[in-house]
Amino acid sequence: MTRTVAILGSTGSIGTSALDVIGWMGDRFRVAALAAGSNMSLLSEQIERFRPALVSVKTKKHAEALRPLARRLGIRLAHGPEGAEAVAVESGADIVVSAITGIEGFRPTMAAVRAGQRIALANKESMVVGGELLRREAARSGSRIIPVDSEHSGVFQCLAKEKKTRVRRVILTASGGPFLRTPVRLVRRAGLDEVLNHPTWSMGRKVTVDSATLMNKGLELIEARWLFGLEPSRLDVLVHPQSIVHSLVEMEDGSVLAQMSVTDMRVPIQYALTFPDRVSSPLAPLRLSAVRRLEFFGVDERRYPLFVLARQALDRGGSLPVALNAANEIAVAAFLEGKLRFADLPGIVRGVMDRHAATAVDSVESLFEIDREARAAARQLLKQR
Secondary structure (H helix, E strand, O other), rough: OEEEEEEEEOOHHHHHHHHHHHHHHHHHHEEEEOOOOHHHHHHHHHHHHHHEEEEEEEOOHHHHHHHHHHHOOOOOOEEEHHHHHHHHHOOOOOOOEEOOOHHHHHHHHHHHHOOOEEEEEEEHHHHHHHHHHHHHHHHHOOOEEEEEOOOHHHHHOOOOOOOOEEEEEEEEEEEEEOOOOOHHHOOOOOOHHHHOOOOOOOOOHHHHHHHHHHHHHHHHHHHHHOOOOOOOOHHEEEEOOOOEEEEEEEEOOOOOOEEEEOOHHHHHHHHHOOOOOOOOOOOOOOOHHOOOOOOOOOOOOOOOOOOHHHHHHHOOOHHHHHHHHHHHHHHHHHHHHHOHHHHHHHHHHHHHHHHOOOOOOHHHOOOOOOOOOOOOHHHHHHOOO
């Protein structure tokens, strides 16, 4: 039976990879709807190939640019946040791939969860800022959230036939980014090109910066806390430069389960789409005989101060992860625009967290109010530099 798929963030790295997977899966999947930002040339190619019934873009101007193509193919156009939510829900898709970067992906993800749809979740920020809300709505609606991040997919696979009560510890692995072995004093001077030169993964710019600071792994710990319903004390990170072992699950009897695969995001994407089935893939298999070594290290907190702040937000909970994420998004955007030095990223995030009065996140409205306040605080700190 053919399943229909809606993709939020179709022109990003996860979105394009998801379409690659759908392309090689033959008639197993059909693209029902796409939501994208402003990359009109790539989106036009995707529309021509996959012929979705509904497409949403960032602004009305972008929608008008697509009008001739949409009219020729009989495609409905939408735009803005409301358009993304329409792609998530009104398309009637069986599976929604949530891959819009940042907190912008929360509302369409929540809309799909409330509608009881299956979510292939790549937007980690949704779980970071509103994991408890999403879990609550999923329990009510029957929505199933399948993680796409390679680390969380690995945990999900390891736990597929295990009782969560038997889990002692879940360990996410981190590549360490481009500065794993660089002297700390030199890391502070790193420029944009160095930061974006990731040794193993090809990702979007924001995620690549987060990998260099290890903030991505801090966010993933918070995400894991809600995805798997585990207390912070049962979550850990190890640096694994080879990026072959994506996750480790330590059981109470001392056994350690591991999930391994090639470093290609299309592996966890395909699993999220086909679960609970496993289907043949054209990707090259992992050749263990070619893997010369597998290394694991503890996190050097001097090298990755943003990871320390994320861990603090995880441990303290409440609204602090919302403030952490908001401050990091503002700081990373400033760095990518050349308005902030790499070494100053932790100061912005720490400053916002120090000023934040943590509270409960009990509604979508309160979540976005906390986010707005934290972003305003981060912008104010940027002005003071």
